[in-house]
Amino acid sequence: MDTTQTKDIYTEEFLINMGPQHPSTHGVLCLELKLDGEFVKECTPHIGYLHRSMEKIAENRTYTQFIPYTDRLDYVASMNNNLGYVMAVEKMLNLEVSQRAQYIRVIVAELNRIASHLIAVGTFAQDLGAFATPLFYCFREREKILDIFDQICGNRLTYNYMRIGGVQFDFPKGIDEKIKDFVKYMRPKVDDYDQLLTYNTIFLSRSKHIGVLPKELAISYSVTGPNLRASGVKWDLRKDEPYLVYDKFEFDIPVGKNGDSWDRYKIRIEEIRQSLRIVEQAIGALPEGDPTVKVGRIHKPSSSGIYFRTENPRGELGFYIVGDGSVCPYRLKIRSPSFSNLAVIPELVKGLKIADLVCVLGSFDILMGEIDR
Amino acid sequence: MAIIKMINCAKNLIVGVWSLIKGLVVTLKYFFRPTVTLQYPTEKQPMNDRFRGLVGLHPEKCIVCYQCVKICPTACLAITNKQEDKKKTLETFKYNMELCCFCGFCQQVCPTGAITMTNIYEISVFDRKKFDINLLNVGKYDEWTHTLVK
Amino acid sequence: MLSILGFIWMLIVGLIVLGFIAGSAMFLIWMERKVSAHIQSRFGPMRVGWHGVLQSIADAVKLLLKEDIRPAGVDKLVWWLAPFVVVVPSVMVFVVIPFGKSLIVKDLNVGILYIMAVSSVGVIGIFMAGWGSNNKYSLLGGMRSAAQIISYEIPLVLSMIVVAMQASSLSMQKIVAAQSGHWYILHPNLTLAFVVYLISATAEVNRTPFDIPEAESELVSGFHTEYSGMKFAMFFIGEYTNVFIISAIATTLFWGGWNGPILPPVVWFLIKTYGIVFILMWARWTFPRVRVDQLMGFAWKALTPISLVNLAITGWLLLR
Numbered sequence: 014m015d016t017t018q019t020k021d022i023y024t025e026e027f028l029i030n031m032g033p034q035h036p037s038t039h040g041v042l043c044l045e046l047k048l049d050g051e052f053v054k055e056c057t058p059h060i061g062y063l064h065r066s067m068e069k070i071a072e073n074r075t076y077t078q079f080i081p082y083t084d085r086l087d088y089v090a091s092m093n094n095n096l097g098y099v100m101a102v103e104k105m106l107n108l109e110v111s112q113r114a115q116y117i118r119v120i121v122a123e124l125n126r127i128a129s130h131l132i133a134v135g136t137f138a139q140d141l142g143a144f145a146t147p148l149f150y151c152f153r154e155r156e157k158i159l160d161i162f163d164q165i166c167g168n169r170l171t172y173n174y175m176r177i178g179g180v181q182f183d184f185p186k187g188i189d190e191k192i193k194d195f196v197k198y199m200r201p202k203v204d205d206y207d208q209l210l211t212y213n214t215i216f217l218s219r220s221k222h223i224g225v226l227p228k229e230l231a232i233s234y235s236v237t238g239p240n241l242r243a244s245g246v247k248w249d250l251r252k253d254e255p256y257l258v259y260d261k262f263e264f265d266i267p268v269g270k271n272g273d274s275w276d277r278y279k280i281r282i283e284e285i286r287q288s289l290r291i292v293e294q295a296i297g298a299l300p301e302g303d304p305t306v307k308v309g310r311i312h313k314p315s316s317s318g319i320y321f322r323t324e325n326p327r328g329e330l331g332f333y334i335v336g337d338g339s340v341c342p343y344r345l346k347i348r349s350p351s352f353s354n355l356a357v358i359p360e361l362v363k364g365l366k367i368a369d370l371v372c373v374l375g376s377f378d379i380l381m382g383e384i385d386r
Numbered sequence: 387m388a389i390i391k392m393i394n395c396a397k398n399l400i401v402g403v404w405s406l407i408k409g410l411v412v413t414l415k416y417f418f419r420p421t422v423t424l425q426y427p428t429e430k431q432p433m434n435d436r437f438r439g440l441v442g443l444h445p446e447k448c449i450v451c452y453q454c455v456k457i458c459p460t461a462c463l464a465i466t467n468k469q470e471d472k473k474k475t476l477e478t479f480k481y482n483m484e485l486c487c488f489c490g491f492c493q494q495v496c497p498t499g500a501i502t503m504t505n506i507y508e509i510s511v512f513d514r515k516k517f518d519i520n521l522l523n524v525g526k527y528d529e530w531t532h533t534l535v536k
Numbered sequence: 537m538l539s540i541l542g543f544i545w546m547l548i549v550g551l552i553v554l555g556f557i558a559g560s561a562m563f564l565i566w567m568e569r570k571v572s573a574h575i576q577s578r579f580g581p582m583r584v585g586w587h588g589v590l591q592s593i594a595d596a597v598k599l600l601l602k603e604d605i606r607p608a609g610v611d612k613l614v615w616w617l618a619p620f621v622v623v624v625p626s627v628m629v630f631v632v633i634p635f636g637k638s639l640i641v642k643d644l645n646v647g648i649l650y651i652m653a654v655s656s657v658g659v660i661g662i663f664m665a666g667w668g669s670n671n672k673y674s675l676l677g678g679m680r681s682a683a684q685i686i687s688y689e690i691p692l693v694l695s696m697i698v699v700a701m702q703a704s705s706l707s708m709q710k711i712v713a714a715q716s717g718h719w720y721i722l723h724p725n726l727t728l729a730f731v732v733y734l735i736s737a738t739a740e741v742n743r744t745p746f747d748i749p750e751a752e753s754e755l756v757s758g759f760h761t762e763y764s765g766m767k768f769a770m771f772f773i774g775e776y777t778n779v780f781i782i783s784a785i786a787t788t789l790f791w792g793g794w795n796g797p798i799l800p801p802v803v804w805f806l807i808k809t810y811g812i813v814f815i816l817m818w819a820r821w822t823f824p825r826v827r828v829d830q831l832m833g834f835a836w837k838a839l840t841p842i843s844l845v846n847l848a849i850t851g852w853l854l855l856r
Contacts (some may be wrong), residue, residue: 077457079459083485142826146575156422163434185675208409209408209413215825216824219830309453327592352441366828369827399838414575416574
């Protein structure tokens, strides 16, 4: 076909809605894609399908009453959300938390990090087409964690476990053994995932060098969490701004080299291993004491605004609270990690195919509950 | 040069095929292991003591202090009381199951342990009117308790 | 007289084979669900019948009773005809599959050529389904599938020709008879041909890791999005019949067909075929999906050269 003929061929761009109901956008996310054949020219995310006006509701609830609402932000990692909010309020009130409560908080937060990363790994493999097997293996492991949480606080997904100044219940008898058994059980399973997926040649060819996020772009879009660490920036709030008793434990921060999807996935697998280390050390060093607090106490902090951030499994979760001396906060702003992570995705997918778009979206591990609040 | 490229190609091929075989071994290992699921609803897991199911009441212990009503984040509890001399007694205690978020605050704040959280979790109904529950009614959860496993 | 008896025998075996196809599709669906369930540490169908054996029949009854929805903008004839064009070639291949020493509908002396010719018609059906559905997702699925199937036909055909060269015949029964002492899988060049055949055949029938036309997480359901009820059931049955066919052909060409000691030949044939079906299912539930361009690259840049080299080596070995 000579060149004069190609100029007369009329091609059109295809506008497709990877709509709110789609098997592989994690939650109700609507992506408006402009396609040229198989390649993505432009991608515009539309959010807000899960908006529940949490920040407005907070202005009419007392500080204790708002804790169940924080469960439902990042519903897969409830303990970490509770922790962030409760520590922000404790900072406003300058409350001291007992040592046992701090160790308990670290243990449940790290177990929840493992549970959240298991979902990220499982759904990423499912998006790439390993249809259900890694997902079922990850959920089988997650069931053990949820059973432990069920015995600690009585619920499997929305825990409502942290209180301002402590936790809801003390650990029941026998839970130490169960947690130690879980750590022993989980270690070989992570090696299983490595053998099944991580170095699989089809998996490598689908995810290596796809969606490379350069360091400067990541920092300028304020991407945080495993996505930032995969791009080569060694930044983890547990080491750089330690809160609770994280400075007493020995653990490494895995950092990636290329910033592609495979790195983001591999960092999550390594973080599961490091979290297991932290849980093992914490459960061995649990001090005595009473970690519970009375829940009927009324708090009336007044401050011009404090910001406290913690390391959620998805990134940096921050709470900015302004109190005015009454029982309800004047303004509560939630800085959710998935919101900033989602903002960088349209930059990365220009020129990729649809299959790669699904891979990049899966590797960023966003959750709509956090984005829409 | 071409021979080095061919050798690299062959090496990549062998490494790739070996990784696939290793993945197959993992799957086969789990094929022969016992399953971990339960056949619901013929086999059910019993819930533990701390489980936060529906709200239940021991009316004789209640001192009508209104703490549970004040602390509920979704305002699903409603009490009216009778005043007899200086003692308050319960007249009605309404519970809206639809609004309840199963947080457990009412159980934790109650000074006498009158309001508790039962083990009932299979709570789907066909009629919205069934969501308004009168907690003073002793047989309110009868249609659900027989499904529980001890 | 003999020709009339031969004709009647052909009809009888034909009817038996048709019955077998229907039963085998249902059995394969149950087997797939059970194999996938046990790989994933769960049970699979358990309620209908002992360990769920009757589940496929229940599903078939459900699909029969479903409303046949025809979307408004479809191209009527093309959309209606597509399931048939997909299923009929699969059933036609059963004419030359040797179930036993004389249990074959008709032993055509161009058996392999007939198989290759007839199975190539199936791709037209998939493309018709994609085009006739008047749906962007289905069109993408249909086009991808057409490209995939056409690319993988060449390594498939080349590996089957290697076997034909070794046996010096295209007829299926003669190939099985040539393996009576020594199965073909034991020759190293034919082992390579078997591996190439298995990979290409998996791509031909759109199974993972090559199931892009039905890629659920990208295109919802690909080319059969707009089909419901019995038409969907025909696509489904067509897929599982195809799985059985490629395993049966692999058994015949490489694993000795119905040869084997002690047990009757039919039993050996079924054992070997279902063994290969198990391997295909095992691979389906382990591997992620290959991307479209990588799939094409793999077919043209890896499989085709390997099969051509294999052809040359086999020719040299036979002439030596």
